[in-house]
Amino acid sequence: MSFGNLKLFKDIAQSKSFSRGAALNDLSQSAASQHVRELERSLGIALLDRSTRPLAVTTGGQLYADFCRDVLRRKDEFEVTLDHLKQQVEGTVRVASIYSVGLSEMAQLEEEFSRRQPKASLTVEYLRPEKVYSAVLADEADLGLVSYPEPSREITVIPWRQEQMVVAAGPEHPLARQGRIRAEDLNGIDFIGFDEDLPIRREVDRFLREHGIEVTQALHFDNLQMIKEAVAHDAGVSILPARILRDEVAQGRLVAIPMLESELYRPLGIIHRKKKHFHSAAQAFLELLREPEFKAA
Numbered sequence: 001m002s003f004g005n006l007k008l009f010k011d012i013a014q015s016k017s018f019s020r021g022a023a024l025n026d027l028s029q030s031a032a033s034q035h036v037r038e039l040e041r042s043l044g045i046a047l048l049d050r051s052t053r054p055l056a057v058t059t060g061g062q063l064y065a066d067f068c069r070d071v072l073r074r075k076d077e078f079e080v081t082l083d084h085l086k087q088q089v090e091g092t093v094r095v096a097s098i099y100s101v102g103l104s105e106m107a108q109l110e111e112e113f114s115r116r117q118p119k120a121s122l123t124v125e126y127l128r129p130e131k132v133y134s135a136v137l138a139d140e141a142d143l144g145l146v147s148y149p150e151p152s153r154e155i156t157v158i159p160w161r162q163e164q165m166v167v168a169a170g171p172e173h174p175l176a177r178q179g180r181i182r183a184e185d186l187n188g189i190d191f192i193g194f195d196e197d198l199p200i201r202r203e204v205d206r207f208l209r210e211h212g213i214e215v216t217q218a219l220h221f222d223n224l225q226m227i228k229e230a231v232a233h234d235a236g237v238s239i240l241p242a243r244i245l246r247d248e249v250a251q252g253r254l255v256a257i258p259m260l261e262s263e264l265y266r267p268l269g270i271i272h273r274k275k276k277h278f279h280s281a282a283q284a285f286l287e288l289l290r291e292p293e294f295k296a297a
Contacts, residue, residue, distance in 0.1 A: 003075055006068040008032060009039065009047070013065040016054035091281035095124045096132040096141035100200075100224035100244055101268070109294060113285055120281035128222060129198065136271055142282040143289075148199035149269025158270040160289065163241035165204075165264040167257040168227075170234045176255040183211040183261045190236035191215035195222045200266060204239050207264050228254065241266045 004025065012021030012032060022032035040047050047061035057065060093113075097106065110122050127135065135141040137154060149157040167186070169176045175185065186208070194201035201220075208215060218236040221227050227238050228245070232253045248254035270289060272278075278286065288294065 003072065005035060005039075006071055008035060010065055010068040010072065012036065012048070012055070013057045013061060013068075016057070018055070091279050092121045092123060093143070093282045093285045094141045095122065095143050095145065095285070096127050096135040097124055097145040098129055098132060098147060099126045100147065100241070101145050105294075109285075109288065113288055116288070117281060117284055120284065122285065133271070136273055139273065142272065142276070142278065143286060144271040145268065146271055147266050147268050148203065149267065149271055154274055155271050156274050156276075158272075158286075158290075160268040160270050162265040162267055163243050164262065165239050165259075165266055166242045166245070167237055167259060168231050168240045168245055169237045169255050169257060170232055171252060171255050173234060173237060173255070175237060175257060178257060180258050180260055183208070183213050183259060186213050186215055186237070189215055190218040192218055192227050192230045192236040192238045193220045194224075194227070195220055198222065203264070203266070207239070207261075211261060239264070 008021060008025045008027065011024045012018060015021050015024070018032050018036075019029045022029045025032070036048060043060070043064070045060040046058050047064055049056035049058055095106075106124050110124070113120070113122050125135070125141070129146050132141070132144040132146050133155065136144040145160070149159075151157040167175065167181060175181060175189075178185070193204060196202075216236075219227075219230050221230070224240065224244060227240065228248060230236065231238050232248065242256050242258075245254055245256045249256050270286065
């Protein structure tokens with residue numbers, strides 16, 4: 001007794017026609033008729049009254065047709081549930097990230113990932129850029145999140161987003177009253193930057209140099225959070241990605257001032273080892289990262 005045969009009889013009984021039931025199952029009318037005769041012989045009871053037009057379903061035939069519908073319905077329910085189970089992923093996704101991706105954003109990603117994949121988990125370690133590469137190469141992290149990503153013979157880069165850079169200032173700073181500023185407005189100003197060995201420092205220095213701007217390096221740090229704190233305490237201004245200033249701007253602790261020379265962007269990328277075989281949980285998290293909500297600057 002196959003599911004195909006159950007469906008065939010159900011369709012014949014429902015349509016009260018051998019020809020319609022056969023057509024619904026891609027069979028000839030004679031093959032459908034033969035199947036019902038063999039079925040009646042095996043059950044020892046007539047299922048259809050062939051003396052009427054259209055066919056009449058006997059009491060025994062109605063009982064069997066109900067049985068067919070019940071079995072096929074349970075089959076459909078089973079397949080839906082099975083598909084759902086197959087879509088669930090398990091395992092732990094290990095992510096190494098630079099500090100400036102932001103704790104708030106990673107918390108949002110973790111919450112959404114947990115909602116979609118309740119049987120999977122996410123661990124995030126915040127590291128300096130070179131340590132992110134090392135963790136990925138050593139297979140201590142499935143994915144890495146870095147700025148100014150650099151592919152290599154062993155590292156694959158997936159472009160993630162381009163974040164526009166703005167001037168960050170304390171709310172009492174003279175520049176904070178301006179809606180937009182020119183690069184030249186930064187000339188001679190106290191400036192808080194990144195450590196010299198970081199890619200973002202080299203890009204900001206290049207931007208200032210190309211516009212003939214000389215700033216006074218008041219302080220420099222290796223992470224964005226310390227720079228934001230220094231700016232909030234009026235130790236100077238900085239040039240930072242607008243996206244990571246959202247919380248402080250909303251709290252009134254910092255002001256994000258766009259520059260008329262708006263060509264300065266920070267590229268972010270997702271890195272992984274070449275020929276890396278992702279388990280289902282890592283693949284699901286990668287797909288989440290690439291959704292518009294998290295990919296947009």
